[in-house]
Amino acid sequence: MRTMFKGAGVVGMVGVVAAMLGAPVLAQASPEQDLKAFRHFFEQRFPGVPLKAYADGEWIPGINSEDAISQYKSIMEFPPQDEGIAAGKRLFDKPFANGKTYASCFPKGGIGIRQNYPYFDKQTGQVVTLESAINDCRVKNGEKPLPWQKGKLAEISAYMASTSDGKLLHVTVPNDPAALAAYERGKDFFYAKRGQLNFSCAACHMAHAGQKLRTQTLSPALGMLNGFPVYRAKWSNLGTVDRRFIGCNKQVRAKPFKPQSVEYRDLEYFISYMSNGIPITGPGYRN
Numbered sequence: 001m002r003t004m005f006k007g008a009g010v011v012g013m014v015g016v017v018a019a020m021l022g023a024p025v026l027a028q029a030s031p032e033q034d035l036k037a038f039r040h041f042f043e044q045r046f047p048g049v050p051l052k053a054y055a056d057g058e059w060i061p062g063i064n065s066e067d068a069i070s071q072y073k074s075i076m077e078f079p080p081q082d083e084g085i086a087a088g089k090r091l092f093d094k095p096f097a098n099g100k101t102y103a104s105c106f107p108k109g110g111i112g113i114r115q116n117y118p119y120f121d122k123q124t125g126q127v128v129t130l131e132s133a134i135n136d137c138r139v140k141n142g143e144k145p146l147p148w149q150k151g152k153l154a155e156i157s158a159y160m161a162s163t164s165d166g167k168l169l170h171v172t173v174p175n176d177p178a179a180l181a182a183y184e185r186g187k188d189f190f191y192a193k194r195g196q197l198n199f200s201c202a203a204c205h206m207a208h209a210g211q212k213l214r215t216q217t218l219s220p221a222l223g224m225l226n227g228f229p230v231y232r233a234k235w236s237n238l239g240t241v242d243r244r245f246i247g248c249n250k251q252v253r254a255k256p257f258k259p260q261s262v263e264y265r266d267l268e269y270f271i272s273y274m275s276n277g278i279p280i281t282g283p284g285y286r287n
Helices: 013-020 031-045 051-056 066-075 082-093 130-140 152-162 177-191 201-207 241-251 262-274
Strands: 119-121 126-128 230-232 237-239 284-286
Touching (some): 031 177, 031 201, 031 262, 082 152, 119 177, 126 130, 126 177, 126 262, 130 152, 177 262, 241 262
Parallel strands (some): 230 284
Antiparallel strands (some): 119 126, 230 237
């Protein structure tokens, strides 16, 4: 399933959304045009919900029930993710065997930079996520990489995200063929149906956002990743974006890709770009 506006005889979800909203169906859409159509879809889907509110994922008045939001506020009086943040800070500050720390690998010592991830690295020709940058830092300093989905990596990422709390997500897509190709691959993944259940990311998190899947409210795709890594009640601990993507693929009975695969990094790139201008709230809490 293609994800561009109408072109080459194939209509993708973005084109369908544009048509629903009365927008012109374009032969080719730029990232900026995609972003405008994406936001407009949710403006129409949930009238009155301000853009910044989408940073809270499923816990948004007008999307989730008053009872659920009240329970969420009660949980947030003593946020379960705080323990992970504290553990992440200890790990972040602990020197490697060579005496250096994670701070040596990042701009501004790694503090207050979460809003700039993921980004496209022209030198490697790949999307760099915060988690991939953390493990790259370890390898460069003679340490073994950490497991991708939970544990220490999620805690370090959670601490770094917490230092960007309230900063607006600012992911860029350079006018570079390789960067645009990565963005398009991520967009394709988001709108393509897969698995035995034949679902796409967009089916759950656009078309059915705010509806119930068993007892869980499907969160809107807009702002979805601003709260990652997240503490999930289902997990009873922190998890990275990879952990969530893999879980989603399994739920639709599709074979998951490996953590930090090109597919998942490009998908994160697209969804994050769609959430530009929304505050960072990670590590967040989800059911």
